Amino acid sequence: MLGWEFPPFLTGGLGKASYGLAKALSQHADLTLVVPKSDKTYFNENWRVIGLNELASENPDLASLKLSETKPTIRYVEADLDPYLVEDLLKKYPKQALEAFFNSLMPHLSPIQSHPSASNTIQEIKLEQSPIFTPEATPEVTVEQQETELEINIPIFTPEQTSIINSDPEVYGANLLTKIAAYTETVRQLSTEIPFDVIHAHDWMTFPAALQIKQETNKPVVLHIHSLETDRQGSSIVVPEDNLAYRIEQAAMEHADAVISVSEYTRDQLEKHYDIAPETVTPIHNALEPLKANPLPSEQSYATKGIKDKLVVWVGRVTHQKGPAFLLDTAARLTKVAKNVKFVIAGTGDLLPWLIEESAKRKLSDKFLFTGFLAPEKVTALLSQADVFFMPSESEPFGLAAMEAAQFGIPCVISSQSGVAEVLQSALKADYWDTNKLANYLYALLHYEGLRKELIAQSQTELTSITWEQSAQKVLAVYGKILPQE
Amino acid sequence: MTSICFSFQVHQPTLLSDYDFFQIGHTHAYFDHSDNQNREGFIIDERCNSYNKKFIDIIKQSQGHFKASFSISGTALDQLTDYHHNLQHSFKQMVETGCVEMLCQPYYHSLSYLYSTKEFQRQVILHREAIQEKFQVSPKIFRNTETVYGNDIARTVEEMGFLGILSDGTDSLLMGRSANHIYLPLGTRRIRALLKNQSLSADLAVNFFNSTWVNYPLTPVKFVEWIKKQAKNGDSTINLFLDYSIFSQPSFLPFLEKLVLEVLKNKELDFKTPSEVLDTYPVKGTYDVPYSASWAEVGKDLPGWMENYLQREAIERIYRLEDAIKAQGDEELLLSWSNLQTADHFYRMSNQEPKRYDAYINYMNILTDLEQQVKNSASD
Numbered sequence: 001m002l003g004w005e006f007p008p009f010l011t012g013g014l015g016k017a018s019y020g021l022a023k024a025l026s027q028h029a030d031l032t033l034v035v036p037k038s039d040k041t042y043f044n045e046n047w048r049v050i051g052l053n054e055l056a057s058e059n060p061d062l063a064s065l066k067l068s069e070t071k072p073t074i075r076y077v078e079a080d081l082d083p084y085l086v087e088d089l090l091k092k093y094p095k096q097a098l099e100a101f102f103n104s105l106m107p108h109l110s111p112i113q114s115h116p117s118a119s120n121t122i123q124e125i126k127l128e129q130s131p132i133f134t135p136e137a138t139p140e141v142t143v144e145q146q147e148t149e150l151e152i153n154i155p156i157f158t159p160e161q162t163s164i165i166n167s168d169p170e171v172y173g174a175n176l177l178t179k180i181a182a183y184t185e186t187v188r189q190l191s192t193e194i195p196f197d198v199i200h201a202h203d204w205m206t207f208p209a210a211l212q213i214k215q216e217t218n219k220p221v222v223l224h225i226h227s228l229e230t231d232r233q234g235s236s237i238v239v240p241e242d243n244l245a246y247r248i249e250q251a252a253m254e255h256a257d258a259v260i261s262v263s264e265y266t267r268d269q270l271e272k273h274y275d276i277a278p279e280t281v282t283p284i285h286n287a288l289e290p291l292k293a294n295p296l297p298s299e300q301s302y303a304t305k306g307i308k309d310k311l312v313v314w315v316g317r318v319t320h321q322k323g324p325a326f327l328l329d330t331a332a333r334l335t336k337v338a339k340n341v342k343f344v345i346a347g348t349g350d351l352l353p354w355l356i357e358e359s360a361k362r363k364l365s366d367k368f369l370f371t372g373f374l375a376p377e378k379v380t381a382l383l384s385q386a387d388v389f390f391m392p393s394e395s396e397p398f399g400l401a402a403m404e405a406a407q408f409g410i411p412c413v414i415s416s417q418s419g420v421a422e423v424l425q426s427a428l429k430a431d432y433w434d435t436n437k438l439a440n441y442l443y444a445l446l447h448y449e450g451l452r453k454e455l456i457a458q459s460q461t462e463l464t465s466i467t468w469e470q471s472a473q474k475v476l477a478v479y480g481k482i483l484p485q486e
Numbered sequence: 487m488t489s490i491c492f493s494f495q496v497h498q499p500t501l502l503s504d505y506d507f508f509q510i511g512h513t514h515a516y517f518d519h520s521d522n523q524n525r526e527g528f529i530i531d532e533r534c535n536s537y538n539k540k541f542i543d544i545i546k547q548s549q550g551h552f553k554a555s556f557s558i559s560g561t562a563l564d565q566l567t568d569y570h571h572n573l574q575h576s577f578k579q580m581v582e583t584g585c586v587e588m589l590c591q592p593y594y595h596s597l598s599y600l601y602s603t604k605e606f607q608r609q610v611i612l613h614r615e616a617i618q619e620k621f622q623v624s625p626k627i628f629r630n631t632e633t634v635y636g637n638d639i640a641r642t643v644e645e646m647g648f649l650g651i652l653s654d655g656t657d658s659l660l661m662g663r664s665a666n667h668i669y670l671p672l673g674t675r676r677i678r679a680l681l682k683n684q685s686l687s688a689d690l691a692v693n694f695f696n697s698t699w700v701n702y703p704l705t706p707v708k709f710v711e712w713i714k715k716q717a718k719n720g721d722s723t724i725n726l727f728l729d730y731s732i733f734s735q736p737s738f739l740p741f742l743e744k745l746v747l748e749v750l751k752n753k754e755l756d757f758k759t760p761s762e763v764l765d766t767y768p769v770k771g772t773y774d775v776p777y778s779a780s781w782a783e784v785g786k787d788l789p790g791w792m793e794n795y796l797q798r799e800a801i802e803r804i805y806r807l808e809d810a811i812k813a814q815g816d817e818e819l820l821l822s823w824s825n826l827q828t829a830d831h832f833y834r835m836s837n838q839e840p841k842r843y844d845a846y847i848n849y850m851n852i853l854t855d856l857e858q859q860v861k862n863s864a865s866d
Contacts, residue, residue, distance in 0.1 A: 333508075336508075337507055337508060337510070338507075428843055436506065436508075437506075439507070440506045440507050440847065440851075441843075441847070443507040444507070444843075444846075444847040444850065444851070447850075447854070448799065448846070448847070448850045449795075449799060450795045450796045450797075450798065450799025450800060450846065450850075451795075451796060451799075451843065451846055451847065451850070453795040453799075454794050454795035454796045454846075455843075457795065
């Protein structure tokens with residue numbers, strides 16, 4: 001299994017979901033998970049988690065893999081290193097260089113012709129599709145593009161280089177593509193050391209590696225879609241032929257043996273924006289680990305709440321995808337009528353400065369509290385004081401945070417454009433643009449006790465039936481379909 | 487002899503308008519008085535004229551041997567009066583055949599008995615007067631909203647002069663006895679309980695339209711056979727309690743027409759109105775349904791209407807307004823409050839309703855405004 005985010009290094013739902021699913025799967029399958037960064041001392045699992053950072057610090061020589069000794073300490077990383085700004089990267093790297101680079105990693109990454117909105121400019125770039133790219137292969141790039149100061153620095157990694165790259169404390173950040181390249185190369189080497197039958201890859205960062213090993217071993221590959229470029233950037237903004245992440249996603253899916261999406265919503269997005277036939281995608285919802293102690297906020301924790309106002313809480317990155325503009329509009333509508341409400345924004349992101357400025361401009365600054373990035377235990381403390389969890393995302397493949405809030409006994413108002421809406425019957429749902437309705441829901445939850453009680457009671461019931469074991473069983477069924485029959 | 491006793495419930499609530507929280511304190515347009523044309527499901531409208539005409543034809547064809555009873559809620563009566571004069575007239579024609587008995591019920595089709603005996607009595611009297619005024623008959627038989635029943639309800643309506651009361655005939659409370667007899671509600675002297683024949687009523691109301699049912703399509707001959715089987719035990723009456731909306735199903739009235747002919751071929755079967763049943767057959771024993779009014783207090787579920795927090799909160803809050811509303815004597819407020827009591831509003835918040843949260847929120851927004859109105863006019 002190939003993952004990217006993994007606890008204790010979390011920035012979003014991907015790491016939690018990969019962990020939850022892997023843990024449940026390990027009860028039924030012999031599982032090795034390879035992630036860029038792990039902390040062996042954090043886990044004491046009976047399955048193998050290989051963090052490339054740990055390989056690097058121990059010994060770049062793969063033959064001397066040691067895979068289990070542990071002692072727990074917990075570390076969290078700031079979430080403001082945005083995983084998703086591939087566009088910025090594209091500015092930094094000449095497009096052709098990256099294309100060439102990823103062609104070398106993933107021979108299947110072909111120009112997109114099937115997508116209706118793809119223009120034909122892409123076809124001018126006829127890149128050599130050799131498994132190992134060398135500078136000599138560049139002449140096929142047209143002259144026009146070569147004029148744009150094409151100083152291609154193609155990384156062909158030595159073990160020392162991958163070791164250095166893999167030691168970077170950030171799993172995303174500015175050198176994301178380089179990291180993906182290093183990851184791909186290391187995974188390729190690991191694949192010769194570790195026996196496996198199925199390749200299961202989580203999100204586009206791991207897809208080049210997955211297809212690379214598929215090509216070398218002919219083992220079937222399962223792609224697990226937690227999030228799409230069209231979610232992260234907005235489907236109207238993504239230009240398929242210019243967007244490498246999009247192209248990796250689409251090319252990989254076209255060559256995968258099976259595709260799992262975290263929701264029916266994402267399956268629909270795949271059809272709409274990637275031309276992937278819905279019948280070829282299996283939606284498998286995320287789940288939650290049961291909480292250890294009674295999660296419901298006690299009277300006591302309410303007593304410690306320092307703010308008299310009712311709290312509407314937002315937890316997550318403040319990016320376009322999460323709908324901050326609709327948050328603001330909803331807040332404006334609600335606070336016009338309900339004076340005793342504050343919105344707590346727990347998280348950072350590229351649109352946080354915009355949100356802060358805009359809320360001041362609209363004379364709403366007294367209605368907002370910005371906490372910045374919060375470590376998970378602080379999020380828990382915040383949730384224990386929250387009255388409502390609010391997630392107006394424009395496009396949310398799943399939205400694990402809402403399910404976690406429900407688990408803590410916080411009623412949720414979420415957008416219908418989310419995967420979690422399919423499983424959380426006890427959440428109030430409206431289209432993200434229908435800020436009047438969203439405000440109406442928030443108002444009702446803050447004022448009508450019957451609704452609050454009913455939603456909490458219902459979520460506690462329904463969450464007990466949403467388990468990783470169930471999801472793991474569905475994943476195993478997908479494996480069963482693509483594994484050669486004995 | 488065994489009698490078949492039909493009772494049809496005619497009801498339509500005064501619909502609520504879409505009322506979001508911005509309107510609280512600004513507008514008091516709680517009800518959607520438009521003609522309800524866009525509503526899903528059955529509605530009372532001009533199409534019902536033809537159903538009623540057909541029904542009267544069936545009575546005439548039987549030369550007055552086919553009989554039935556109707557219970558028209560006050561909110562439905564209001565709509566007949568306001569929008570559908572012809573239809574109201576056709577109900578009057580039914581009554582004039584002498585074969586149709588009008589029953590009494592709480593005017594606003596409310597669950598008021600569970601919260602306020604005083605309000606319940608007001609609505610029953612209001613309804614009785616409306617029936618007298620519109621149909622020139624005085625109802626003797628009572629059918630509570632959704633046939634909610636208990637010993638105390640029977641006692642209360644006995645004190646109000648009623649001779650009979652309809653009840654659902656819950657099997658567990660019958661303790662093995664047949665629902666096809668007249669019973670004496672425990673703690674009463676004069677009033678009699680008529681119990682619904684659950685299985686045969688369900689066969690008509692539900693199974694009749696289910697093409698996967700083993701007995702589909704149900705023929706009048708088959709149905710009469712089942713009735714005769716029950717009648718063989720010496721049972722007095724087969725009480726078939728149905729909703730009037732069944733008339734809108736194209737296959738039902740033609741079936742009924744044939745059923746009447748089929749029944750009347752049998753000397754041991756006939757049709758009777760509830761009052762005639764009570765006049766004809768002896769009491770078989772006592773019927774004991776100990777709870778009802780105490781349901782709200784002990785938190786007992788009334789499935790469909792009082793089964794979750796939404797419904798309890800909403801219904802408790804509406805009845806909390808009673809004293810203040812009645813003390814003020816503002817007719818507009820009283821009317822709004824009354825129409826907000828209709829059970830349908832709470833049914834829309836029940837667990838099987840996908841839009842229950844929206845229904846609750848809309849209702850609570852309206853209720854919040856009504857509460858403010860009451861408060862404001864009290865301080866004037």
